[in-house]
Amino acid sequence: MSTVLPAAFDSAAVAEDVLEETWRTEPGLIGWLGSVDHKEIGKRYLVTSFLFLVAGGLEALYMRVQLAKPDQQVLTPEQYDQLFSMHGMTMIFLYALPVLSGFSNYLWPLLFGSRDMAFPRLNAASYWTYLAAGLFMYAGFALGQGPNDGWFNYVPYAERDFNPGLNMDFYALGMIFLGVSTTVGAVNFVVTFLRMRAPGMSIEKVPIMTWGTLTASIANILVVPAVSLAFFLLWLDRQAGTHFFDVDGGGQPLLWQHLFWMFGHPWVYAIVLPAIGMTSEGLQALCRRPLVCFELVALATVATMVLGFGVWVHHMFATGLPALALSFFSGASIIIAVPSVVAIFAWIATIWSGRPNRTTAFLFFVSVIVLFVIGGVSGVMTGSVPLDWQLTDTYFVVAHLHYVLIGINLFAVVGGLYFWFPKMTGRLLDERLGRWNFWTMFVGFNLAFLPMHVTGLLGMPRRIYTYPAGYGWDTLNLVTSVGSFVFAVGVLLLLVNIARGLRSGAPAGANPWDAPTLEWSVPSPPPSYNFATIPIIASRHPLWEPVTAADGERSRLRTELVLTEGRETLATSALDAELDLVVKMPGDTLSPFVLTVGLSAGFVGLLLGAAWLVVAGALLTAAATIAWLWPRRELAQVAGAPR
Amino acid sequence: MMPASVAARIVAASASAAEPLSYLRAYGPRADRTLPLTWALLVVSIAVVVTICVLVVVALVRSRANVQSATGDGRAVAWVYVGVAASSFLLAGTLVWTVRVLATVNAPSQPVGLTIEVTGEQWWWKVRYLDADPSRTVTTANEIHITTGTPVRVQLVGADVIHSFWVPALAGKTDTVPGQVNTTWIEASQPGRYRGQCTEYCGVQHAHMGFEVVAETPDAFARWLDAQIAPAAAAATPDAQRGEQAFEFRCGACHTVRGTAAGGSTAPDLTHLMSRQTIAAAAAPNEPAMLAAWMANPQAIKPGNHMPTLQLSGAELGEIEAYLLTLH
Amino acid sequence: MSAVVLGERVPVGGAGRRSIGWWGLVTLIATEGALFAYLLFSYYYVFVQLGPSWLPERTPSLGLALPNTLILLASSATVWLAERGVRRGARGVALASLAATLVLGVVFTAIQIFEWKTKPYSMRSGAYGSMYFTITGFHMAHVAAGIVALALVFVWCAAGYLDRERHVPMLIGAAYWHFVDVVWLFVFATFYLVPRLW
Ligand code: HEA
Ligand code: HEA
């Protein structure tokens, strides 16, 4: 069961035809539903998450209309409560991580010199379940039964006694469903990182951006079960009469908060670390020099996550815990800033000592630094217990979370779009419109959210559907509302630029930014098989050799590793990336889609209490899984398969 | 009557009424001890942000006439280390100061004078003054009177869902969590009215779950407490007497007026309603017109709150109002 | 080119613990292990908050649980035998051991369900009952999933899909089964042994 790698070079042109034939997705609906191409899945993730961003954004704008002036009645309290809950849930769960998964899915195999992710079918399943879970939760909202207890959904308010509608059931089941998507996605990233790198790309040569997603994925594997479990127990409390959280039966309301935040805090890092990685990658390319302190930045990424497991109680400072525990978590929350400082100064040093190429993407990445610091220092302030007793649950925290989320996630994402759009489509985005786009977003954002710190210091509680005049909040809120709309116009300009770019953008060429990593070595957009031959890597910046590499370190992009016997790529060892295995990759298949249909039916059945639907869904899911796992000769999974 | 100096100080305190929930002004030792930390961290934070902005701008615009392609890290590394060291120093300072302030505000340094039990309910506050002598234990709502100059222990009892007790001018927040009793303390240095607010999201009327803390001199407080302990005076006018009967019948299942048959416990105690300045958890001023409007349709004033619209006849309304106005 | 020596022989496709599927299983076990950790955390959290008086019985009967634990441990041994059989190409041994494992798994589940019926508390009677039935229920669901997985392995083995070299499904099924057994030891200790310490 082994293959002899050809010692001689095959004719590349012939190989490319064969490769295209083997790897392409069939046209038509069935082909579309069955595609397992990571680039296709990545793009779907990006588009879907942007649709959710727009939905969540419109919800926010609606809230800002209500809050623009005191004592307004644009929205009823119940409508407002659903809006802020949907807004938070959408942004955190349906936009912020999926958008990054979109980038990572699209880019990882290209960055690693591989032809696909480790588990292509799981990748498709992860997208379909994400979409289905998102639609599931939005279905509740559309029926007027959306979640209405904020994104962190504290009990007992979420219990049936206080919240009798289906609102919480949509949220609880939807989150469990979404957890499936996140988990399988994370598994795929971890195994891809460990096994699917091109030969020679040993651990210290891995592109900086992948460290973020790796760390986030490991964290997700470990913490997503906490939130899925919490929501499951809540659902049992509501529908099966258990007593996990309700006091009368001996349950503990704070158990919910522990489970939620043990997940929640690592999660907020998981939704920025990949974006921080994108920022590092973009800045080094656009500053035309290797990232300063590369190893330290990679290490800082990991350190943030490790410390991030130990700070969850800073969301619970006011719940009446003993002072000793509070001091510990306060200390951890302050110390966790240190790794962030490393990244901030490494970026500044990179710009300082580089020759910046001041594109729109560059502007966005630079703005990440500034917004990160603003959001970070307000985080440290809330990390200080006595101060947090004042700050918590006021608009100061709302300001903090938007600076970090929009500052480090959305600004990095938009920067990433300007940077990688040419790779994905072969066309450049317009730079002039890009400037307008950047400045509108940057000014609008700060106009909206910088004054919000003051609103918080003047004591405005969060999650109130209206407020009286005369508390010193009126002007500030008006400014915030105006800024929000300016910011939204900025987002609209981005969408316009993308639409124009898709139709009439200037051709990009393979490497418009003269960037150093492997994705820029292939045509834009990349062919279905990514690499005609699997490259062999010798340094961290293969496309900048020989300038950035030591003598004798020369990567080879044209190699003998053609691999044309069906869908094939290479697996290498986890640390040293030594050639280990020729992997047979599965072709397009409907099983992931069918599996998602089955799961959806099951969850709808649980929601409606329709046992037959649950059983039907479970059977369909099981059938799809078994079909999927059935050993296949062409995947060399069966005794005596071709070797 | 109130001495003029006290009145003047009340006015001074209500100068904060321009921003009643601001915590940038402190009116008691607990808030006083947190305030320097607040300002210091604000100033440090702003300084850090400005420094980083300056560094970024300089890095962007500095002349690169003689910059070649840098490849190694070179001297840049040293600057990264300097930045990390300086920041770590600031962070360590923050940490030490935090722990010290925590130690000083966590428990009062003087013996506690008064113990009050506060229960968060959707969407109002039940307030009980505890006393070893049960006949001097008294229940009221939404307006918490305390004495100046001595720490007051507040026992926060969780009832329905989680709420959070917050009087920014005096102290930070503590949650009321069902199934547990949290203890916090407040102290006011000067007489005054200090706005409080529920800050944990607790349902549709979370926005209107306010309260007031009224700090008084010990004498004034003692008079207030004695008055609260007394049951309601019997209704004197015929209108009010009919009102009392109607009240017992229509309202008594939820509300208590001590001295009458109205003994409900799921709603604010109204025995001395007219001694309070606001109704419906600080959502509206306690004025006769507002009271009438509230009785006629509480859902219009505080949509979703747990007092139903009772379809009272005009006559009933007038009588009950007349009665309520006697509850001093 | 230190890393790659061309002309070298490289295995293709599912090759034991080098296979990608095996690595996937390792991550799956990590996340499932975390799930049980959170379940037990929930239990101990409530325990610590409410104290030992929360426990309905200090000395829960071991009459069924202990033998059942031994049954599950025995099934780990049989699945190990099955895996060894597949590796050595002894299909008969493998099939027999797999069948034994399946039987032991089903017996475990049956006894567990029977024991559920003997409990004086229920899911709804209080937090303890909720914890007990949910945690043991989660575990039982994993046993059931393991039974289905091993039944598939049995079918594939019988169909001759597995041999000395191609046997990743057997490796994965066995490892998963061992994992489920180890989890049981924690669940067992939590509900049957720890209460005796008070
Ligand atoms: C998106 C990701 C993200 C990130 C990266 C962070 C980063 C941090 N967060 Fe934040 N946080 C959220 C998302 C995030 N947070 C969200 C969504 C919430 C609200 C949840 C809700 O209630 O809805 C929240 C809430 C939150 C709270 C709870 C507030 C409350 O409810 O009372 C706290 C408390 O400690 C906190 C702390 C921190 C800290 C210390 C950091 C640190 O990691 C920041 C470190 C970075 C820096 C500090 C900047 C760089 C440093 C320097 C340049 C050095 C010099 C600095 C100093 C000397 C101060 N966060
Ligand atoms: C990534 C995360 C993210 C993002 C991007 C945003 C974006 C915004 N957020 Fe949000 N926010 C959260 C995460 C996020 N938020 C979270 C986690 C909470 C806490 C929730 C809770 O308490 O449970 C919160 C809470 C929150 C509140 C507090 C509510 C309350 O406590 O009562 C407010 C209030 O102003 C607010 C405002 C905004 C605004 C104005 C934007 C703006 O940036 C929005 C900008 C607008 C758009 C992005 C839309 C652009 C679209 C168009 C221009 C239309 C184009 C149309 C077509 C093409 C058809 N947010």
Ligand code: CUA
């Ligand atoms: Cu009570 Cu918010």
Ligand SMILES: [Cu+2]
């Ligand atoms: Cu946090």
